[in-house]
Amino acid sequence: MDHSNQLTSPRTPVHITDEEHTLILMLRTMPLDEIIYVMMLNNFLPIELPRKYDHIANIINLHFKKSYEVHKKFITVESIKNDQFIYLNGNQVFDQNLLIDFEQQLIQNNVSFEGYTSAYNSKIQLIEKRQNQKSTTATDSITLLDERYFQMTWLLINVVKFLFMTTNQKVSNIPMSVRDVDECNDYFSKIQLELYKNFVGFWTQHQRFTKRCNPTTCSKVFIVDGHQKANRLVCQYKDVFDNSIYELGPVQMGCLHSPLRKARNVDHRYCQLHQPKIVTSVNDESIPIHQIVLENKETTLDKLALMEYVDKDGHYDDALCNVFRSGINSKLKISSYGFLATFLSCSVIVGFTEQPCSEGMRRVLHHILTILRFGQLPNAMCYDCACTLKLFINRHFGSNELKSTDSTQFLTSLAMAIDRFHVKNHKRPMCKTVMRPDHPCHNDIYASINTQVAEQGFSYLSKFKNSFRGYSYPKSTIFFTVLFHFKNCTTTGHPLEDVKRFLKSIKNIAKVNEESNNHEVLEIVRGKFIQAAGLWFDNHEHIFKKWSDFETAFRNRYFSTTIIHKKFAKLKQRTHLSDEPATSYTDDIINLCRDIDPTMSDSIIIQYLMSGINPEFRKELSRHQSCMNSLDEFLKYTKIQQDLYDTFEKTRQLAIVTTLVEPIESKQSQFTNYHSPNPSVATTIKQPTNQQYYTQYHDNSTESSMKKWNSFPQHQYQSRISTNKASQPHEYNSYFKTAYFIQQSVPNSRFNNCRICGRNNHRTIDCFSKCTTGCFKCGGSHHFRQCPMLQNFQ
Structure with missing residues (x-):
């Protein structure tokens, strides 16, 4: 049997399901009879049972007396910071740089998961095809990016990063199977309230870590508005009520789940949870038994608030503003109404609520009071229908529909006002007076506020409308x-940069180092912390024995876990540009290294500096590598090399170019080609390596290279190029072509014969053979025109 053929034969990857993977793991530790019981219980118990697998484990433990x-x-903070690759389960491992790349494509270019995976897979297939054309041996089959698996992995990783950034958590659990949609949806349902709470609490206090916002306008006013372009198909069952706000009681919100559009024998208008039960009546007609218990409650309450604008027939009369929200749900609308969002005056989003139903006043109040449960809001508000909201509060405050509590x-x-964009459309008398943002009753609180931040934010978010429609609840939230x-x-700038500046300013003020144990410094820090930051400091003050403990x-508390990977990727790609000063390159590399690891040693930083520096610099610096034991030594030699380069290299190139270029007095058409000389000319002239050529042109000569260009007879130089052209190596072709181009572009008769040396490739005044004093020709005390030696040239 030939084993060598088996070893060299291509192997086809085997894809296993999550159930098969689980069975393999159980076979390693459990007897077969116990595994059979587990499988039977898994098939018997319904998937809707909460904590199903915990119940199975308890049954097995009780029956077999196991544990x-x-x-x-x-997922831990350390794994996010230090690991380059992410593996959750299945047959694909993701580079964190790939996840970061999609994140930036999403934010900057509004790329969807479908578009990104399609582009990525097409690129991989083209590269593979190109490599196969060049190679004689066939490569293994490539693994393409799976859209659903990639999407779920990206969502889970960014949820974990969000939790690490907004809380003190260092460990976060995730679903066992990323490919199990039901398990992931259960996970999202459980954590969505926690995520929203952290989101509101973090961003309503964003002023504590950012300095980009204008302190005179930041968080002074909040703006509420609805965005309907982010709609998606939702279940048509509307009798879903939210009881989370005690002051409002049950508020009709509607079902957020998607309808069953492709299933058979179901009503495609409803989700799986709200399929209408079909009963047969006496005349054998099928009738859905959905009971719309409180269908008109929200509309009725809105009408009560606008009673003076309702006529005898129960319809709104003409005196009502043409801009209002009634809470009426259109029976023909099968998609959602988008979402409600609250912005601070500095364009920061602090809360949102998906809207299966229309934008009624109680739903707006539910949205605002939910934000107040988890964070703080300014005492001034802008809303495109603030007039109706104000009338609603005045009418129902203190009733069962809006109970009087500290929150309400x-x-x-x-203070309420209509934003400047919509106020021009309002016709009610109160809208033309007290509801205007510039009315004196508001004491100029809206004077310097941009009340259109919601509209401007929605113009950005509308670019994601196709992505929004591809999600189902709870993944959409x-x-x-x-x-x-x-x-x-x-919008605010990454918190990391402001945190770094804060830490650096404290160090500079107090002149501290890692071993400093002066508690007065910590008291200075405590005085700078407010609200949540101050509470965090008080809870951990007992562990701050020295400055390094606090830092x-x-x-760990305030530095982001994602920015490190971005900076490390930038560090690996950073190179010294040809026209970039060395100091700019070294400063950038050192800052990146310090950001990644403040304790990074000088030797490692020097390695990063050497890997990307200009090759000319690297060659010279390598000669001093044994002397560069510290970063200061490296910077010293780099500065010397930069100065040498600036002094000699650029001067030499400029001198060569100046000699080749025609004087300013000549016509523009004669020297146009010399304004942008090819850098390869100077380089090749400076460092010829062909020994035969070098001997012919540069041997036994003490004159400068510039004088040689001035003195060589043209026909001789041209003949040598044409004679040796075929025998020169390939790398000298650019030199010969350039030199030939220079020679051909200069007319032979552009100068008269020089009165000193007789040649016609320069002016008399520029001749290198002229004398420096007296007569230019012979050096005598007479005038040049009277020189007896000129007769041969007249």
Whole structure:
């Protein structure tokens, strides 16, 4: 049997399902009879059962008297910071740079998962095809990017990064199977409230870590508006109520799940949870038994608030503004109404709510009060229908529909105005007076506020409408959270830069180092911390024995876990540009290294500097490598090399070019080609390596190369080029072509014969053979025109 053929034969990767992978793991530790029981229970128990696998483990443990546990998958801060690759499960491992690349493509170019994976797979296939054409041996089959698996992995990783950034968590659990849609949706359903709470709490206090916002306008006003372009198909069942806000009672919100559009024998208008039960009546007609219990409650409450604008028939009369929100749901609309969003006056999004139903006043209040549960809002508000909202609060405050509590007292003292974009469309008398943002009753609180930040933010978010429509609940809410978080990071500037500046300023003020144990310095720091930051400091003050303890804890708390990977990728790609000063390159590399690891040694930094520096610099610096034991020594030699380059290299190139270029007095058409000389001319003239050529032109001569250019007879130079052209190596072709181009572009008769040396390739005044004093020809005391030696040239 030939084993060598088996070893060299191509292997086809085997794809296993999650169930098969689980069976393989159980076979390693469990007897076969126990595995059979597990499989039977898994098939018997419904998938909707909460904590299904925990129940299976408890049954097996009780029956067989074992202590099995359901394994959970965790991601740590260290793995996100240090690991280059991400593997959750399945047959694909993702480079973190790939996830970061998609993140930037999403934010900057609005690329969808489908578009990104299609482009990536096409690129891989073209590269593979190109390589196969060049290679005689066939390569193994390539693995293409799976859109669903990549999408779920990206979402989970960014959810974990978001939690690490906004909380003190260092470990976060994720679903065992990324490919199990039901398990992932259950996971998203469980954490969506926690994510929203962290999102609101973090961004309503963003002023504590960013300095980009204008302190005079930051967080002074909040603007509420609805965005309907981010709509998607939703279940038509509307009797889903939210009871999370005690002051409002049950608020009709509608179902966020997607309808069953492709399933058979179902009503395609409803999701799986709200399929209408079909009963047969006496006349054998099928009738859905959905009961719309409170169908008109939201509309009725809105009408009560606008009672003075409702006529006898129950319809709104003409005195009502043509801009208002009634809460009426269109029965013909099968998609959602987008989402409600709240912006601060500095364009930061601090809250959002998906809207399966229309934008009624109680739903707007539900949105605002939910934000107030987890964060703080300014005491001034802009809304395109603020007039109706104000009338609604005045009419229903203190009733069962809007109970009076400490939270709702905020609404009664809240300053309200219509934003400047919509106020021109309002016709009600109150809209023309007290609801205008520039009315005196507001005490100029809206004077310097951009009340159109919501419209401007929606113009950016509308570019994602195709991406929004591709999501189903609860994944849609998770995607909103991640996307709005990225948007806020872009708006405010990344918190890391402000945190670094804060840390550096404290160090400079207090003159501290890592071993400093002066508690007065920590008192200075405590005085700079407010709100959540101050609470964090108080809770951890007992572990701050010295400055390094505080700095480590501070970095772990406030430094981002994703920026390190971006900076490391930039560090690997950074090279010294040809026209870039060495100091600019070294400063950039050192800053990147310090950002990645503040304790990085000088030797490692020098390695990064040497790997990307200009090859000419690297050659010279390598000669001093044994002397460069510190970063200061490296910077010293680099500065010397830069000065030498600036002094000699550029001067030599300029001198050669100046000699070749025709004087300014000649016509423009005669020297146009010399304004942009090819750099290869100077380089090749300076360093010829062909020994025969070097001997012919540069041997036994003490004159400068410039004088040789001035003195060589043209026919001789041209003949040597044509004679030796075929015998020169390939690398000298550019030199000969350039020299020949220079020779051919200069007319033979462009100068009269020089009165000193007789040649016609320069002016008399520029001749290198002229004397420096007296007569230019012979050096005598007479005038040049009277020189007796001129007769041979007259």
